[in-house]
Amino acid sequence: MTKSTVLTLVGSLRAGSTNQQLAEAIQLNAPEQVDVVIHESLGNIPFYNEDIDVEGQVPAAAAALRAAAEEADSVLLVTPEYNGTVPATLKNAIDWLSRPFGAGALAGKPTAVVGTAFGQYGGVWAQDEARKAAGIAGAKVLEDVKLAVPGSMVRFAEVHPKDDAEVVEQIKGIFDALAASAPAA
Known part of the structure; x- marks a missing residue:
């Protein structure tokens, strides 16, 4: 059986982040046939700007993110909630993955959104915003996850x-949903 790869993007850059810990827990609890790859360099990606998104000149960190997303079978966004919404680092990653329009690295890619937050609702507003942005970017958002x-x-x-x-x-349940969304071989 072929292993599937889940690219995991964590919206918090803070050392000791509970969302980083959640991503680690997801990685540790992945089924044997799933490889969870936590992308570590979101903080190194410049803010999206069409002027620097030029073939052959894309910043290395953004190009590496796109390559990782293209190689992955699915994407998992792990987001905290900052001021009621998704953190800029995660939104920026989605922006880079949305281009070129209609053919970005997220296009058609099964994508789930989870997270933790200090508040009483666990960051659901940020998760909803991340689902919305990923869907507009062309991802196949797993709304039920x-x-x-x-x-x-x-x-x-x-x-x-x-x-x-x-x-x-x-x-x-996350892995069950991702497995169910995988294209038939």
Whole structure:
């Protein structure tokens, strides 16, 4: 059986981010036939600007992101919520992946959105915004995949998400949905 690759983009750049920890928990709980790749350099990608998105001159970090997305079978966005919406780093990544219009690296790619946030709703506004942006960018957004962990700073203060039985159980559902969305071989 061929392994499938899930490119995972984490919207928080903060060391010790609960969203980074969630991505790690997802990676650790991936089925044997799934390779979860956490893309580490979102903070190095310049803000999207058509003037620098020129063939042969695309910034290296943006080109690497596009290549990783093109090689992946699906994409997982892991987002915190900043001021009620998606962080600029994650939105910027979606912007780079949306180009060229209609043929970007997200076009037709099964994409799920999950995350944690300090607030009582677990970042659902940011997740909704990320789903909307990814869908407009051409992704095949898996609207039914939901994992929003509220109160993350308290909940994960002493326990890593990989050790939270409820979170681990919900992670299994993410992989089931991604597997179901895969194109027939």
